[in-house]
Amino acid sequence: MPQDSPQQPQRTDVNELGEFGLIDHLTQNFPLRNPSSLKGVGDDAAVIDNGKFLTVVSTDMLVEGIHFDLMYTPLKHLGYKSVVVNLSDIYAMNARPKQVTVSIALSNRFSVEALDEIYDGIRTACEYYKVDLVGGDTTSSPRGLVISVTAIGQGVKDKLTYRNGAKVGDLICITGNVGAAYLGLQLLEREKQVYLASPGVQPELEGHDYLIGRQLKPEARRDMIDAFEKNELVPTSMIDISDGVASELFHISKQSGVGALLEESGVPIHPDAAMQALEFKLDPITCALSGGEDYELLFTINPNDVDKVKYLPDIYIAGEIVPKEDGVKLNTKGGNLHDIQAQGWRHFDPSKLVR
Amino acid sequence: MPQDSPQQPQRTDVNELGEFGLIDHLTQNFPLRNPSSLKGVGDDAAVIDNGKFLTVVSTDMLVEGIHFDLMYTPLKHLGYKSVVVNLSDIYAMNARPKQVTVSIALSNRFSVEALDEIYDGIRTACEYYKVDLVGGDTTSSPRGLVISVTAIGQGVKDKLTYRNGAKVGDLICITGNVGAAYLGLQLLEREKQVYLASPGVQPELEGHDYLIGRQLKPEARRDMIDAFEKNELVPTSMIDISDGVASELFHISKQSGVGALLEESGVPIHPDAAMQALEFKLDPITCALSGGEDYELLFTINPNDVDKVKYLPDIYIAGEIVPKEDGVKLNTKGGNLHDIQAQGWRHFDPSKLVR
Numbered sequence: 001m002p003q004d005s006p007q008q009p010q011r012t013d014v015n016e017l018g019e020f021g022l023i024d025h026l027t028q029n030f031p032l033r034n035p036s037s038l039k040g041v042g043d044d045a046a047v048i049d050n051g052k053f054l055t056v057v058s059t060d061m062l063v064e065g066i067h068f069d070l071m072y073t074p075l076k077h078l079g080y081k082s083v084v085v086n087l088s089d090i091y092a093m094n095a096r097p098k099q100v101t102v103s104i105a106l107s108n109r110f111s112v113e114a115l116d117e118i119y120d121g122i123r124t125a126c127e128y129y130k131v132d133l134v135g136g137d138t139t140s141s142p143r144g145l146v147i148s149v150t151a152i153g154q155g156v157k158d159k160l161t162y163r164n165g166a167k168v169g170d171l172i173c174i175t176g177n178v179g180a181a182y183l184g185l186q187l188l189e190r191e192k193q194v195y196l197a198s199p200g201v202q203p204e205l206e207g208h209d210y211l212i213g214r215q216l217k218p219e220a221r222r223d224m225i226d227a228f229e230k231n232e233l234v235p236t237s238m239i240d241i242s243d244g245v246a247s248e249l250f251h252i253s254k255q256s257g258v259g260a261l262l263e264e265s266g267v268p269i270h271p272d273a274a275m276q277a278l279e280f281k282l283d284p285i286t287c288a289l290s291g292g293e294d295y296e297l298l299f300t301i302n303p304n305d306v307d308k309v310k311y312l313p314d315i316y317i318a319g320e321i322v323p324k325e326d327g328v329k330l331n332t333k334g335g336n337l338h339d340i341q342a343q344g345w346r347h348f349d350p351s352k353l354v355r
Numbered sequence: 356m357p358q359d360s361p362q363q364p365q366r367t368d369v370n371e372l373g374e375f376g377l378i379d380h381l382t383q384n385f386p387l388r389n390p391s392s393l394k395g396v397g398d399d400a401a402v403i404d405n406g407k408f409l410t411v412v413s414t415d416m417l418v419e420g421i422h423f424d425l426m427y428t429p430l431k432h433l434g435y436k437s438v439v440v441n442l443s444d445i446y447a448m449n450a451r452p453k454q455v456t457v458s459i460a461l462s463n464r465f466s467v468e469a470l471d472e473i474y475d476g477i478r479t480a481c482e483y484y485k486v487d488l489v490g491g492d493t494t495s496s497p498r499g500l501v502i503s504v505t506a507i508g509q510g511v512k513d514k515l516t517y518r519n520g521a522k523v524g525d526l527i528c529i530t531g532n533v534g535a536a537y538l539g540l541q542l543l544e545r546e547k548q549v550y551l552a553s554p555g556v557q558p559e560l561e562g563h564d565y566l567i568g569r570q571l572k573p574e575a576r577r578d579m580i581d582a583f584e585k586n587e588l589v590p591t592s593m594i595d596i597s598d599g600v601a602s603e604l605f606h607i608s609k610q611s612g613v614g615a616l617l618e619e620s621g622v623p624i625h626p627d628a629a630m631q632a633l634e635f636k637l638d639p640i641t642c643a644l645s646g647g648e649d650y651e652l653l654f655t656i657n658p659n660d661v662d663k664v665k666y667l668p669d670i671y672i673a674g675e676i677v678p679k680e681d682g683v684k685l686n687t688k689g690g691n692l693h694d695i696q697a698q699g700w701r702h703f704d705p706s707k708l709v710r
Contacts, residue, residue: 012467014495022493025467026474030481030488034453036408036509037487046489048454050509051406053391059490059505061458065497098389099403103416103503112367112380119381126385132392133385134401135414137503138377140369142420146496148458148503150414154391154405 058089079121086151088220092240095155105141166256170300172319182291184215238299266318413444434476441506443575447595450510460496521611525655527674537646539570590654621673
């Protein structure tokens with residue numbers, strides 16, 4: 001009777017398809033049937049029409065050992081971040097999150113006090129972003145911790161921004177700066193390795209508050225959604241930067257049927273990130289384009305709207321949407337054109353950096 | 356630097372509080388802030404007011420080794436069931452599911468073909484129940500399989516049924532029969548143990564199709580929601596039977612501020628379940644009240660509505676709502692009154708039954 005379920009006659013490794021290929025593969029035969037399902041798989045969030053407002057739904061799963069390492073992630077920060085990354089998806093639709101559900105599976109090595117810390121972080125995020133925890137599930141796991149959060153938001157029909165609305169000639173904008181969260185992670189990983197090798201050695205994390213903060217306590221750009229509303233700006237497309245600028249730009253290009261020309265000089269990099277990249281012997285622009293988890297917003301605007309963003313703090317015009325045939329390219333500071341590579345999997349395979 | 360996060364100065368074991376105590380504890384400081392949040396934690400689903408229709412949201416997480424055992428759970432059934440158990444929560448609100456999101460974390464021992472089987476089951480459930488897959492997340496896990504599903508439904512304000520609406524004098528009704536899914540699980544567990552002890556022995560599962568089917572391929576009672584609508588019946592309270600009749604009755608009693616008197620003779624038990632319970636030397640009524648995963652509906656109706664259910668197939672009147680002081684009790688066939696015990700954790704600790 002016992003079937004060895006994971007064994008199949010044909011065996012294709014999951015990694016062969018990559019994250020996005022896998023999602024495409026798995027969801028290809030799921031047509032939308034309900035008139036209320038306006039948008040299904042393939043954007044930052046699903047969109048449901050239940051009357052006056054649109055309901056926007058996004059879900060994310062964080063797995064111990066893949067998305068976080070409890071050796072350097074305080075549980076409160078983990079709870080906070082698990083909510084924020086989902087809210088970021090709702091904002092990336094130009095909508096406002098209103099509710100979250102949180103499901104947690106955890107092994108018996110976690111105490112109630114440990115769970116309380118996670119929920120403290122969840123509560124802090126709910127308070128700061130004014131969202132309500134309205135449900136969830138708490139269950140056992142044979143080992144490890146898994147957190148699955150679903151965020152539910154409200155949007156207005158004419159203002160929702162999808163990934164497929166970019167037009168040739170639109171300007172590519174980035175909020176905040178990118179690459180810092182990735183470098184923060186590399187720092188934490190480096191110190192973890194040092195500690196594991198010689199537990200007596202003090203970690204060298206001083207002076208790295210900014211980078212580590214970007215990794216452990218990201219914020220979602222609610223302020224930008226407010227600024228858009230105040231300035232009556234509706235981006236033509238938008239996505240949040242969870243997997244890295246390169247990856248997100250590919251999503252927008254693919255779904256909008258366009259190409260993109262990114263200017264290296266327009267990609268915002270924090271001085272601490274640039275310095276740290278060099279110290280790690282990494283190219284800062286590579287970290288900025290391929291590092292993820294910054295939770296900034298990448299969006300495109302009609303060039304006629306340029307005045308609406310020009311004087312807003314923290315918005316950088318980083319390139320232009322071009323015809324599809326022109327591909328997705330980076331114009332370096334040196335004036336060379338490089339193809340930008342698409343990236344996959346949301347989690348990192350951290351380089352083994354030593355100090 | 357490395358903090359040993361799961362270690363806390365005070366350490367309360369999660370099991371000390373029980374599932375429901377833990378949920379109460381964790382969610383006690385989450386007031387609802389948004390006017391659109393009509394109902395938060397504590398019912399089958401959350402209720403959100405986004406305009407004309409109400410949006411009903413439920414989420415559940417299934418963990419390998421806790422909620423399912425891949426040794427006897429076909430992956431397609433697992434995918435099907437993971438959707439159905441969430442739809443059941445939406446129906447238990449007297450609402451209709453319209454969308455689902457599915458997040459899956461899995462280790463590299465699973466192939467794309469294995470994932471395809473899970474999604475085949477998900478697709479079959481989506482088609483049968485006419486719901487749309489609108490999002491989700493696919494990610495790695497260091498080991499094991501975790502599936503988290505969120506169902507989103509549509510309801511009408513005056514017809515949603517909560518757990519807190521039961522009134523003294525209301526009749527307690529149960530759809531279908533209960534206890535069979537639990538006994539199906541016991542059969543599968545028994546054969547697994549036999550197989551592990553002597554892999555050559557053929558499993559004795561013949562003749563047990565009904566019980567095993569109730570465990571591996573449960574259905575949600577959409578037909579009952581249709582029948583309610585047709586007969587213009589709105590239950591005064593409702594809950595789906597995932598943890599067992601006893602547990603669900605406690606939820607309704609606690610949240611409605613009432614007691615309940617259940618008649619043993621009114622609790623529907625399938626003949627196969629009764630027979631199998633006796634073979635296992637278990638009391639059939641105990642299996643019926645404490646076994647879970649039947650995904651039938653437990654609901655209460657105003658006695659004036661009794662004609663509306665009397666002639667419906669598959670609805671059993673199993674007792675009456677009584678004043679709170681009278682407690683939650685079972686009137687046995689022998690005429691004795693027993694306190695019904697509250698149950699916890701949704702997953703089972705299967706008795707080690709041998710044949």
